[in-house]
Amino acid sequence: MMEQLKVIISGGGTGGHIYPAISIADEIIRRYPSAEILFVGAKDRMEMDKVPQAGYKIEGLWISGIDRSLTKRNLSFPFKVISSLWESRKIIKKFKPDVVIGTGGFASGPLLKVANTMNIPTLIQEQNSYPGITNRLLGKNADAICTAYDNLENYFPLAKTVKTGNPVRQDILDVASKREEAQEFFKLKKERKTLLVLGGSLGARRINQLMEAFVDIFEKEDIQLIWQTGSLYYEEYKKFDNEFVQTHAFLSRMDLAYAAADVIVSRAGAISVSELCIVGKPVIFIPSPNVAENHQAKNALTVANEDAAYVLNEKDLAKEFSETILLVLKSEKVQKNLSENIKKLALPGATAAIVNTMEKIIKKEKLN
Structure with a gap:
C-alpha cells in the first residue's frame, strides 16, 4: 500500500448498528494492519462505550432521532442536525478519510451527507429488509449500498447495490x-x-x-x-x-x-x-x-x-x-x-464481501 488507509465508520444507537460496524472494522484491520479507523456515533448512546471496548477511537455528535409523537424534544432536532453537520465537516477535514462507511443510526446521516458533499467515497450497510429513512435518503448519493436482502431496488439505485448479507460474529x-x-x-x-x-x-x-x-x-x-x-x-x-x-x-x-x-x-x-x-x-x-x-x-x-x-x-x-x-x-x-x-438463506461471508465492496470504491492507487 502506498499510503496509510484511513476509514471513518458511523453507526449506533442499538447493538444492531454497532456490532456490524465493529465487525467491518476488524476485517479492515485484518487486511490492512496499519489502517487508521475512526468511529463517529451519537453522544450518550451505547456506541460511546462499546466501540472503545472493542479497541477503536470514537467521536460523538449531538444528534438523535425524531419522536413520532409531538414532543418538546423534537424542538431541538433542527439545531442538532445543524450542529452535527458542522461537527461532521470538522471531523472529516481533520481525519481526511479515504472512505466513510455508515451502518445506520442517527449519527450516520449527517456524517455521510457531509462526506458526499466533499466527494469522499461512501458505503452504506443496510441490515433490514425494509430500509430506514436515513439510509433511504443517503442511498441516492452513496457509492455503494451493501444489503442483506433481495428486492431493495425500490429504495436504492440497482447499479450501486450489492447483496452481501449482514456481518455476524465469527x-x-x-x-x-x-x-x-x-x-x-x-x-x-x-x-x-x-x-x-x-x-x-x-x-x-x-x-x-x-x-x-x-x-x-x-x-x-x-x-x-x-x-x-x-x-x-x-x-x-x-x-x-x-x-x-x-x-x-x-x-x-x-x-x-x-x-x-x-x-x-x-x-x-x-x-x-x-x-x-x-x-x-x-x-x-x-x-x-x-x-x-x-x-x-x-x-x-x-x-x-x-x-x-x-x-x-x-x-x-x-x-x-x-x-x-x-x-x-x-x-x-x-x-x-x-x-x-x-x-439456505445464510450469507456467512458478509463481512468480507462488504470490505471487498469498500475496496472497489476507494481510489485504486490507494490500495496498490
Missing part, C-alpha cells in the same frame, strides 16, 4: 461442532430438548411474561429452558431458576447458547435474523412491535415466506404460541424442514 460459524461443549457449559441434561429464548440485551417484557406462563408446561413436557430475560427484567424472573429453567440477564457465550438449543424463540432484529440463518436451528420469531417502521416484522416475514421459520405477532401469542411451540419441539419432521430451509 464464533457462530461452526456451532454444530460445539454441541457437547455447550451442554456442559450450561449443565444441561443430554436426553432433554432445549429451548433457547432471546428477547434482546435489554429484554422483552411480553416474551418474558409468555415464558412465565409456560414454565410449568415445559417442565411437564421434559423441556429445559435457557431464558435470556435481558438486564431490565432479570431480577424479576431469576426466581424461576430450577433444574429445568435457567435465567440469564445476558448470554456471554452466544455461540454455545445457539449450539445447545434444539429450538429458538427470538426477536427479529436484522442481525439476530442473519445469525439464526447461519446457525440453522428451528426458529419462532416474535417481532418487536415497538421498532421504527415495523422493521422486525418485515425481517421475520422474509424468512417465514421461505418456509424457514414461524412468525407470531405479540397480539396473537395468547391463542397461537402453545400450539406452535409444542408442534416445533415435538416434531422431528418440522424441525428438520425449518432447519434445512433457514440454512
Whole structure:
C-alpha cells in the first residue's frame, strides 16, 4: 500500500448498528494492519462505550432521532442536525478519510451527507429488509449500498447495490461442532430438548411474561429452558431458576447458547435474523412491535415466506404460541424442514464481501 488507509465508520444507537460496524472494522484491520479507523456515533448512546471496548477511537455528535409523537424534544432536532453537520465537516477535514462507511443510526446521516458533499467515497450497510429513512435518503448519493436482502431496488439505485448479507460474529460459524461443549457449559441434561429464548440485551417484557406462563408446561413436557430475560427484567424472573429453567440477564457465550438449543424463540432484529440463518436451528420469531417502521416484522416475514421459520405477532401469542411451540419441539419432521430451509438463506461471508465492496470504491492507487 502506498499510503496509510484511513476509514471513518458511523453507526449506533442499538447493538444492531454497532456490532456490524465493529465487525467491518476488524476485517479492515485484518487486511490492512496499519489502517487508521475512526468511529463517529451519537453522544450518550451505547456506541460511546462499546466501540472503545472493542479497541477503536470514537467521536460523538449531538444528534438523535425524531419522536413520532409531538414532543418538546423534537424542538431541538433542527439545531442538532445543524450542529452535527458542522461537527461532521470538522471531523472529516481533520481525519481526511479515504472512505466513510455508515451502518445506520442517527449519527450516520449527517456524517455521510457531509462526506458526499466533499466527494469522499461512501458505503452504506443496510441490515433490514425494509430500509430506514436515513439510509433511504443517503442511498441516492452513496457509492455503494451493501444489503442483506433481495428486492431493495425500490429504495436504492440497482447499479450501486450489492447483496452481501449482514456481518455476524465469527464464533457462530461452526456451532454444530460445539454441541457437547455447550451442554456442559450450561449443565444441561443430554436426553432433554432445549429451548433457547432471546428477547434482546435489554429484554422483552411480553416474551418474558409468555415464558412465565409456560414454565410449568415445559417442565411437564421434559423441556429445559435457557431464558435470556435481558438486564431490565432479570431480577424479576431469576426466581424461576430450577433444574429445568435457567435465567440469564445476558448470554456471554452466544455461540454455545445457539449450539445447545434444539429450538429458538427470538426477536427479529436484522442481525439476530442473519445469525439464526447461519446457525440453522428451528426458529419462532416474535417481532418487536415497538421498532421504527415495523422493521422486525418485515425481517421475520422474509424468512417465514421461505418456509424457514414461524412468525407470531405479540397480539396473537395468547391463542397461537402453545400450539406452535409444542408442534416445533415435538416434531422431528418440522424441525428438520425449518432447519434445512433457514440454512439456505445464510450469507456467512458478509463481512468480507462488504470490505471487498469498500475496496472497489476507494481510489485504486490507494490500495496498490
